[in-house]
Amino acid sequence: MKLTLAEPKYLKESISIISELVNEARFKITKESIELVAMDPANVAMVIFKLLGSCFTEYDVKEETEIAINLSNLKQVLKRAKPDDMVTLEMEDNKLKITLKSSSTRTFSLPIIDLEEKEQKVPELKFPVNIQTNGAVLSDAIEDCDIVAESVTFAAEPKKLTIAAEGDLSKANVEVGEGDVTKINVEGSEKAKAKYSIEYLKKMIGASKISDDVSVMFNTDYPLKLEFKEVDKVMLSFILAPRVEND
Helix, strand or coil, X not given: CEEEECCCHHHHHHHHHHCCCCCEEEEEECCCEEEEEEECCCCCEEEEEEEEHHHCCEXXXXXXXXXXXXXXXXXXXXXXXXXXXXEEEEEECCEEEEEEECCCEEEEEEECCCCCCCCCCCCCCCCCEEEEEEHHXXXXXXXXXXXXXXXXXXXXXXXXXXXXXXXXXXXXXXXXXXXXXXXXXXXXXXXXXXXXXXXXXXXXXXXXXCCCEEEEEECCCCCEXXXXXXXXXXXXXXXXXXXXXXX
16 A cells, blocks of 8 residues: 655644544555544543545555554654655555655654454444534633533533533533524424533544534433544544433
């Protein structure tokens, strides 16, 4: 295989974000795309990543390949890629060879690792709440709630999303109404409400570096799905388990 990217941003930013949640992961390289599905070590969050072949200037895959790699090592190498570098990925002597080329040519080799874990399957989830908004709106709300607590409650009703947090003494409440930036779709008239970890959400919201817009999907005491995508280029989504309080 030989894969060459003219704009390294989508791969570089995606790996940087994924490595915050997952240490080691298996990439599936098909004739159409590079894909990854992985759980974080605590089994709280799942990452689903797809970088389409149409993103590459050269995408030569003879047969479907799977490679497992240490993500922090990959992140460190991709960090060295400048915006105008051509980034080429190849397999050589059972290593992933990464070439960064502009005025100079720099080559790195990363070992392929053995991953014992079984292949992860994306769960089939149904979401009555689907909100399209700008990543900055969600990011600001989470940062506001981070001041007072470690978890945040999402509550949706027709035309309104409320993001709130409550600490021992402090409270934060952010209301997002429907408008040009935000579209709120809630099936039925029921209000959906669930609580999630702010620590995880802050890592996930970093994906607004690859797409300005985010889809927020959830249900009462049910997993949350955040999806960031750029058409014909990249899709990065996350599924986060709810925090259910024990009364």
